[in-house]
Amino acid sequence: MGDEHGRRHNVLMVSDFFYPNFGGVESHIYSLSQCLLQRGHKVVVATHCYGKRSGVRYLTGGLKIYYIPWLPFLMQNTLPTFFLTLPVLRSIIVREAITIVHGHQAFSTLCHEAILHARTMGLEVVFTDHSLYGFADLGSIHMNKALQFSLADVRHAICVSHTSKENTVLRSGIAPEKVFVIPNAVDxxxxxxxxxxxxxxxxxxxxxxxxxxxxxxxxxxxxxxxxxxxxxxxxxxxxxxxxxxxxxxxxxxxxxxxxxxxxxxxxxxxxxxxxxxxxxxxxxxxxxxxxxxxxxxxxxxxxxxxxxxxxxxxxxxxxxxxxxxxxxxxxxxxxxxxxxxxxxxxxxxxxxxxxxSWMDVAKRTEVVYNHAAATPRSNLRDRLARYFSCGPWAGKLFCLVVILDYIVLLFLEWCQPREEMDTVPSLSVL
Missing domain, CATH: 3.40.50.2000 (Glycogen Phosphorylase B;)
Known part of the structure; x- marks a missing residue:
């Protein structure tokens, strides 16, 4: 099971945008997840609740969805909670034995928070950007700074076109060699x-x-x-x-x-x-x-x-x-x-x-996952150095957020050691 090299990944897809909401990001996550499942990988999706749809649900192919009980407040985005999301995401990551966290869409609050928490937990993350944004208006300035913060510690990103790659590199400052171009597809x-x-x-x-x-x-x-x-x-x-x-x-x-x-x-x-x-x-x-x-x-x-x-x-x-x-x-x-x-x-x-072809997209995404899995883990000092380089004021603020996130994680590990947390059996075992 897994790709042609025998690697099997446990992937957590995270975004504020997923079914039953309708859109390109939602279709992308669903179709990619289904193909990855067919290729032998474990895929779980985390998003916020939609109306009464809360808790754990299953879709076609055994795709498991965690509808976290956070309510959206603007354009299907949840209110930024910073560290309050960490206990929930840590529980999902530990219980599902997640090895790679894959965040989608720069506009997604939940995506940015998941990237931060996953890196604090020592996991490799992959980020996919689906949209183009400007540089001058207030909303774009705010979004670009948030993207710079998230991608400062991300070593593998995906864009859906070469135009998108150029836009993301300019907005976030991520090195171009870290960005892969994998287009969307259609059934x-x-x-x-x-x-x-x-x-x-x-x-x-x-x-x-x-x-x-x-x-x-x-x-x-x-x-x-x-x-x-x-x-x-x-x-x-x-x-x-x-x-x-x-x-x-x-x-x-x-x-x-x-x-x-x-x-x-x-x-x-x-x-x-x-x-x-x-x-x-x-x-x-x-x-x-x-x-x-x-x-x-x-x-x-x-x-x-x-x-x-x-x-x-x-x-x-x-x-x-x-x-x-x-x-x-x-x-x-x-x-x-x-x-x-x-x-x-x-x-x-x-x-x-x-x-x-979505299957071709899945195969190319596997290559990015393999790169991520083979990347040496970073210690806290290396992470702080990357955040500190983001600017004279922003860099210090980013470092403070990361340190606080690490302290919260240590507190959670003390309160609820992962050794005492139940893991979810795979469907093949059930």
Missing amino acids: TAMFQPRPRAGSIKRIVVVVVSRLVYRKGADLLVEVIPEVCKLFPNVDFIIGGDGPKRVRLEEMREKHSLQERVEMLGSVPHAMVSSVLVRGHIFLNSSLTEAFCIAILEAASCGLLTVSTRVGGVLPPDMIVLATPVPGEMVKAIGQAIELLPRIDPQEMHNRMTRMY
Whole structure:
């Protein structure tokens, strides 16, 4: 069991973003975990509770989920607790005999805390960044400093594209040689194109996304009326929900586009394929996406994609890129309309099947895990030296946090020695 070298890893995936929430990070963690399980590794997921979904649950393939009873307070993120998470995560790590902690998404509070606590416990960690962030606005400055703190002691990171790698290196200061590029993938069996007969009379543009600022919902408000004005034979289908949905509905009322803009609301992931096959063009307006899985799903269904440049992950003949400006996006949609007659949905699906595979992502992730497992362990002095180099003031603050975390761990080891904690038997033993 395990990879071709016989190594078997016990992996704890940690993020604030997981099912039943819907999104690219959630799909990535689930699909990667399922493939790692198939390859003989043990995988456990830790996230915060979602409504009444709290405690331990199991998903397909025996994937075990710890829904920690922390409530989200902003955009599905938990309130930073620093050391209060350590007892819970320590219990999970010890009971599940975890060897590698894999954190996902720079915006996840739980991810940053898990990285800190895992390193304090002497475990190797791997971090995957899924989004692009800026450098000038207040939110990005805060996020980049948190990322610098987390990655100061991380020796293995993964980015989902080369653009994402460059962005992460610049934001965090992590050495480029520590960052691996492993793209996302798509289960093409779930996203099959619908046969098209004859010429296209009405062109349908599909949007499936959370309707929030960073997904470019405000950009859609400007783009859709202009496209409808320039191209009378174009309709829109919008799947998704969020705080910006009101703006889109107001836009539809203002421009009398009720017959041409269909608002579906929240779409379960199992139903996304049935929405995509109704369209001809997929529109991605995201402002921060490093590697949009929805683009892969749309291409697998045979849709030509129009995307902001932050989300371009397909060959040039399968996607039209534009800067996230209304005029440029409208122009890109016009180019896509001209290209539509040359698109063969089935051929596009076949190409996606050959290009992207979650099993291939899992194999490449195993390589990173093997690197992490072979890395010599760091002592507290080495860790403090890395944190101290983060800046004249930030470095001292980071060192103080790490020292306090170490003291809390010593207290927990005294109160509840790990030798007295029960370990969880593997499913093969049950």
